Amino acid sequence: MGQAAVVVDALVKTFKGGVRALDGVSFEVPAGTVLGLLGPNGAGKTTTVRVLTTLLRPDSGRASVAGVDVLAQPELARTRLGLAGQYAAVDEMLTGRENLLLVGRLTHIGRAEARSRAAELLEQFGLTDAADRPLKTYSGGMRRRLDLAAALVARPPVLLLDEPTTGLDPRSRLDLWAVIEALVGGGTTVVLTTQYLEEADRLADRICVVDHGRVIAEGTAAELKAGLGATAVEVVLGDAAAAVAAAELLVGVAERPPTVDGVTVRLATADGLHTTAEVVRRLEPAGLGVVSLQLRQPSLDEVFLSLTGASGPATDERGAA
Amino acid sequence: MTAPETAAADAEGPLARAPGAGGNRLVLALDDCAAMTVRNVRKVLRAPDQVSFTFIAPIMFTLLFRYVFGGAIRGLGHVSYVDYLVPGIAVQQAFFSSGNAGFAIADDRQKGFVDRLRSLPMARSAVLVGHVAATAVFTAVSLVITTLVGLAVGLRPGSVGGLVAGLLLGLAFASAVSWLFALVGLYASNSQAVNAITFPLIFPLTFASSAFVPTATMPSWLRVFADNQPVTLVIDAVRDLLIGDIGPAQRALLFAGRSTTTLVVESLLWAVGIAVVFGVLAVRRYNATTS
Numbered sequence: 001m002g003q004a005a006v007v008v009d010a011l012v013k014t015f016k017g018g019v020r021a022l023d024g025v026s027f028e029v030p031a032g033t034v035l036g037l038l039g040p041n042g043a044g045k046t047t048t049v050r051v052l053t054t055l056l057r058p059d060s061g062r063a064s065v066a067g068v069d070v071l072a073q074p075e076l077a078r079t080r081l082g083l084a085g086q087y088a089a090v091d092e093m094l095t096g097r098e099n100l101l102l103v104g105r106l107t108h109i110g111r112a113e114a115r116s117r118a119a120e121l122l123e124q125f126g127l128t129d130a131a132d133r134p135l136k137t138y139s140g141g142m143r144r145r146l147d148l149a150a151a152l153v154a155r156p157p158v159l160l161l162d163e164p165t166t167g168l169d170p171r172s173r174l175d176l177w178a179v180i181e182a183l184v185g186g187g188t189t190v191v192l193t194t195q196y197l198e199e200a201d202r203l204a205d206r207i208c209v210v211d212h213g214r215v216i217a218e219g220t221a222a223e224l225k226a227g228l229g230a231t232a233v234e235v236v237l238g239d240a241a242a243a244v245a246a247a248e249l250l251v252g253v254a255e256r257p258p259t260v261d262g263v264t265v266r267l268a269t270a271d272g273l274h275t276t277a278e279v280v281r282r283l284e285p286a287g288l289g290v291v292s293l294q295l296r297q298p299s300l301d302e303v304f305l306s307l308t309g310a311s312g313p314a315t316d317e318r319g320a321a
Numbered sequence: 322m323t324a325p326e327t328a329a330a331d332a333e334g335p336l337a338r339a340p341g342a343g344g345n346r347l348v349l350a351l352d353d354c355a356a357m358t359v360r361n362v363r364k365v366l367r368a369p370d371q372v373s374f375t376f377i378a379p380i381m382f383t384l385l386f387r388y389v390f391g392g393a394i395r396g397l398g399h400v401s402y403v404d405y406l407v408p409g410i411a412v413q414q415a416f417f418s419s420g421n422a423g424f425a426i427a428d429d430r431q432k433g434f435v436d437r438l439r440s441l442p443m444a445r446s447a448v449l450v451g452h453v454a455a456t457a458v459f460t461a462v463s464l465v466i467t468t469l470v471g472l473a474v475g476l477r478p479g480s481v482g483g484l485v486a487g488l489l490l491g492l493a494f495a496s497a498v499s500w501l502f503a504l505v506g507l508y509a510s511n512s513q514a515v516n517a518i519t520f521p522l523i524f525p526l527t528f529a530s531s532a533f534v535p536t537a538t539m540p541s542w543l544r545v546f547a548d549n550q551p552v553t554l555v556i557d558a559v560r561d562l563l564i565g566d567i568g569p570a571q572r573a574l575l576f577a578g579r580s581t582t583t584l585v586v587e588s589l590l591w592a593v594g595i596a597v598v599f600g601v602l603a604v605r606r607y608n609a610t611t612s
Binding site: 053055078080091094103105106107108117155 | 336337338339349352353356357360363364367368432434437438439440441442443
């Protein structure tokens with residue numbers, strides 16, 4: 001524990017056409033922990049995973065997996081990692097068991113070991129009944145589970161999950177989360193990319209928020225929320241005119257002026273309790289008719305949007321880099 | 322918990338081995354090639370629509386040319402048209418079959434399967450070799466079908482040895498050409514695009530050749546092309562091996578007087594040249610690209 005099982009150091013990658021997919025992304029993942037790489041489409045999450053899995057050479061920077069430099073010793077690095085991808089890279093014409101046996105054979109773990117690993121993983125992932133059916137008969141959730149099982153055949157110390165639940169229905173997503181949580185209990189180091197804040201919140205020990213190819217924030221989910229300094233104080237008034245009047249009274253209470261949205265006045269502040277007290281002290285004598293007063297922590301969604309908001313919808317055009 | 326699970330839970334550390342580590346590199350690489358070949362053959366057998374043309378077309382072409390066009394074809398001396406025709410169809414169909422390597426590679430790339438393979442500590446060459454080898458299996462089947470249909474409609478090979486040698490030469494040439502299509506499969510944006518490229522390439526090379534009619538009957542500009550392109554050479558070599566001894570006059574008429582040795586050696590040189598050039602280009606492309 002404590003030692004970094006995955007190191008990503010100042011990776012830069014520019015694709016043909018000048019798209020800078022990675023712009024100095026750096027992070028470390030302590031052994032046995034889960035790092036969530038969180039970001040919009042095109043932020044550089046998948047590109048980072050492709051560098052770590054030796055599928056792509058960066059223009060500059062370094063990366064290592066379980067102590068092996070992926071650029072200097074890619075062949076050795078491939079013995080230390082498992083990849084499960086958003087594109088469910090399994091062979092749909094083969095059965096579940098055949099897929100796992102093929103991966104076992106190609107990772108040279110020995111035929112007997114490959115057979116027992118396949119049986120074991122099919123059991124563990126609840127696919128024993130479907131083991132000898134071609135994958136094209138599997139549901140989306142079953143296919144993702146098999147994809148994950150394929151990544152685990154050789155018991156790699158580092159697992160890279162590239163948007164493991166994208167496109168799954170909520171129930172399949174919950175199933176897959178349970179499987180991933182069980183894995184992490186077994187000591188595997190995991191790098192997980194996701195667009196789902198809930199997913200990062202639930203599975204990851206630490207989260208790196210990535211945008212435009214670099215890490216723009218890092219920490220535990222709680223740290224990210226606190227670091228934003230954005231406890232919100234929301235005051236709801238009887239009508240819009242009262243809201244405007246209240247907003248004028250509340251100028252100077254928080255670091256930034258209050259915002260008005262219809263009948264709601266909103267204040268972002270680092271010190272929620274003090275601000276709430278001050279709001280009450282100023283509004284009570286004015287008799288504006290306060291309907292409700294609320295103090296709340298921001299959701300991870302708000303953290304995410306506030307960190308990446310500037311890039312907004314335009315990021316979609318960059319596609320999955 | 323069942324017994325195997327307990328045992329697995331006790332096991333420590335990664336199991337995977339790199340091709341270079343703790344084993345004979347070549348043995349592991351060959352095993353990777355074998356594993357990929359088996360997987361590719363299995364995949365085709367479960368979805369045979371792409372390859373079915375490879376098995377049906379030789380029957381259609383043989384019957385069509387033997388009975389519909391064959392009666393009008395002259396200028397073969399003592400050689401019967403069916404003996405002339407079958408080697409042409411065999412090589413043409415082997416050529417078509419070789420295109421399936423490109424289709425299969427593009428399909429694997431498109432579906433992300435190549436990415437999974439590239440993340441494994443397997444021999445990288447096994448991905449392409451596996452497709453070329455699996456394609457050769459189906460090409461061999463196509464050649465056998467062509468021969469059986471030919472025998473049914475009157476083909477009379479000079480000797481069994483000559484027939485087998487001719488088929489093996491056709492298989493060798495088609496396998497060399499499948500490296501070209503492997504390269505196409507690595508560049509194509511999807512598997513359908515491979516078909517769009519292979520057909521316009523195969524048609525002129527196999528029809529503007531000695532496959533169905535002697536090149537002497539073609540206009541001179543076309544004849545220059547037909548006489549000097551490798552498909553004609555390989556068809557002539559296969560035809561020569563299959564028909565057997567035909568005497569100098571017939572040899573002058575059908576093969577421009579070239580000896581069996583000349584035809585076979587030149588065909589093999591073409592095959593080796595095509596395999597080396599496109600094999601090297603395909604391997605380099607595979608190693609350089611990412612999906």
